[in-house]
Amino acid sequence: MxxxxxxxxxxxxxxxxxxxxxxxxxxxxxxxxxxxxxxxxxxxxxxxxxxxxxxxxxxxxxxxxxxxxxxxxxxxxxxxxxxxxxxxxxxxxxxxxxxxxxxxxxxxxxxxxxxxxxxxxxxxxxxxxxxxxxxxxxxxxxxxxxxxxxxxxxxxxxxxxxxxxxxxxxxxxxxxxxxxxxxxxxxxxxPFIITDWESSELIKYAANSFLATKISFINELSKLADVVGGDIKTISRAMGFDERIGNKFLNAGIGYGGSCFPKDVKALIKQFENNNIEPKLIRATDEVNEEQIYWFLNKIKKYYNNLNGKTFAILGLAFKPNTDDLRESRGIKLIELLLEEGAIVKCFDYVEKARENTINRYKFDKSKAFYGYNLYLFEDIYKTVENVDGIIITTEYSNLNEEDWNKIGNLVRNKVVFDGRNILDKNKIKNLGFKYFGVGRN
Ligand SMILES: NC(=O)c1ccc[n+]([C@@H]2O[C@H](COP(=O)([O-])OP(=O)(O)OC[C@H]3O[C@@H](n4cnc5c(N)ncnc54)[C@H](O)[C@@H]3O)[C@@H](O)[C@H]2O)c1
Structure with missing residues (x-):
């Protein structure tokens, strides 16, 4: 063939x-x-x-x-x-x-x-x-x-x-x-699902939007956990043991990104609207996702009062681990929001191609930057965290737990971590003297 x-x-x-x-x-x-x-x-x-x-x-x-x-x-x-x-x-x-x-x-x-x-x-x-x-x-x-x-x-x-x-x-x-x-x-x-064109087309949007809805559900819940005190990671773990719910796509964080979920959810909303049907749940999924990063940014702002002149390490550029894809990456979005606030950003990703794509995106040659030379890219996590006022985790890299946090603690100016993916072992980090802020988990 x-x-x-x-x-x-x-x-x-x-x-x-x-x-x-x-x-x-x-x-x-x-x-x-x-x-x-x-x-x-x-x-x-x-x-x-x-x-x-x-x-x-x-x-x-x-x-x-x-x-x-x-x-x-x-x-x-x-x-x-x-x-x-x-x-x-x-x-x-x-x-x-x-x-x-x-x-x-x-x-x-x-x-x-x-x-x-x-x-x-x-x-x-x-x-x-x-x-x-x-x-x-x-x-x-x-x-x-x-x-x-x-x-x-x-x-x-x-x-x-x-x-x-x-x-x-x-x-x-x-x-x-x-x-x-x-x-x-x-x-x-x-299994092969043999069906008509319309069902097949809708299956794809339905699957992506359902997964996105699971993420937005737990993200919405994380806001309440933040305010009333509660650990969203424990809550989602407990929920996930119910096999009708399942534990996948139930990690609270700074929202979904990538080349598929954001655009597919929005395209499904449009298909409802084009057929004069109100897409209540799917629209909420999108809105919760759009807002989530601002909820997190506000947490950072509240801690520092003013971000102008503060230096941050952003750990994670790609929208998820083990890819170089920056499309709709929440890390990239957060970098831009921090720069708008006048912060200085030092960024890092484990994937070399993700770093290359970031260089191409901002057209900077490694240590030069855009937005008044306030953005810097590093190939080494320890250089990234040197003299920063805070560390912000934006991609769900579980290997961050294997880094030498003692050494990191000695390199930073201020021992604060904002864990936008709830990926760190928070007790270990706190025991090392860091202030820890997760998403629905402090
Ligand atoms: N990336 C994913 O994880 C993923 C998963 C499932 C479905 N999809 C869907 O699959 C499709 C492709 O996604 P992708 O991420 O591979 O896109 P992509 O942007 O990575 O690649 C698209 C490619 O098509 C090429 N192209 C554009 N117009 C062309 C033309 N007229 N003739 C020949 N080549 C042309 C582009 O140069 C590019 O290389 C999208 O509809 C996406 O929603 C993507």
Missing amino acids: KISVIGTGYVGLIQSVGLSEFGYNVVGIDIDESKIKQLNRGECPLYEEGVEELLNKHVGKNLRFTTSYDEIKDSDVIFLCVGTPQDEEGNADLRFIYSATESIRKKLDGNYKVIVIKSTVPIGTNRKIKEMLKDCNVDVVSNPEFLREGLALNDFLNPDRIVLGFENLNNPRPIEIMKEAYSYFSDKNV
Whole structure:
């Protein structure tokens, strides 16, 4: 089976290397020339465990990358994995999806193909794509992706389920082709959900928004715990033992970020509104998330009275551990809020590519900065904390507990930690003489 993958970002690149590992001939297509050159050299443009190894195993053999859509002519299946970011009003911006569809349409030559939409798209998009391709010999299949950044390859190889949405469930041809393409998963007894386009599209938004709602629920509760006194970590742990609730996505913190939850929640709200239905719960999920970082910032402000001229160490730039993705990162957001308050920020992330992305974002050359030269980046956690008035944890790095907090205590100007991810062993930190402020946990 020959396969094309359009878009070689987090989803498309994992799909490309994963399918080449299954033995298929795969061509990855992207409009970003420099990314394509990098990939053909076997260099992985993003930080994701195991991907560079698989890339090097297959590139130049059964996997190659190009900017030319000509290559789709030989493919049996074409996966569309381009970005669907948020537009100015909060809708999913479908520009990239439609322009990629148009590029495919121009190259179709009458031979039958299955076009698979892996990008997260609002309800009705698969139908619209089929409409754009109505004169072509194709079937359009919805196949939303559920991988988690930081664990992407593992999630690709071990999915909880495969969701496939079809135009007509009585038409066996695209169903059989998808089952063949994904036979690796059926051999592993991964459940297949075979459904219609609309259900498949909505499943993806429902899953992400539900997880986001769990996070916003515990974040809202953390505010009450903050005020009345209570430890939200103990509360969520106790809740999580109830298997109807479960312990995942129940850690209070400074809010969810990343390339999916914020935009998918907002896009679902828009889909409700576009259909004249009030999205009460999902809107609240979004609002709680937007406010959470200000609740935390206020805690910091209350402690210092005035942040102007104060120096902080921000530990964590990526939106979550083991990724380089800064999109909607709460750490980045907090840096910008602190700089607006006149603070000096020294920042750090364990992932080198996350640090590189931060340098590129602010266009500073390591120790120069923007906002009046008040932002500094370090490769070493101990240099980051030197002479700071407070340490702020913004990414959920559990290995922070393994750092030498005695040494950190000797380096800082003021022994205060604001743990925005409730990740530290607070008793250990307090016993070392630090003041500790978590989220719903002091
Ligand atoms: N990142 C995740 O964890 C994740 C998980 C599940 C689903 N998704 C969804 O998958 C989709 C892709 O997300 P991503 O994070 O991989 O995006 P990304 O921004 O990392 O990558 C998108 C890629 O598409 C390329 N592209 C844009 N227009 C193109 C075109 N016309 N032709 C060819 N290439 C084009 C871009 O150059 C880029 O390399 C989104 O809809 C997202 O919501 C993402």
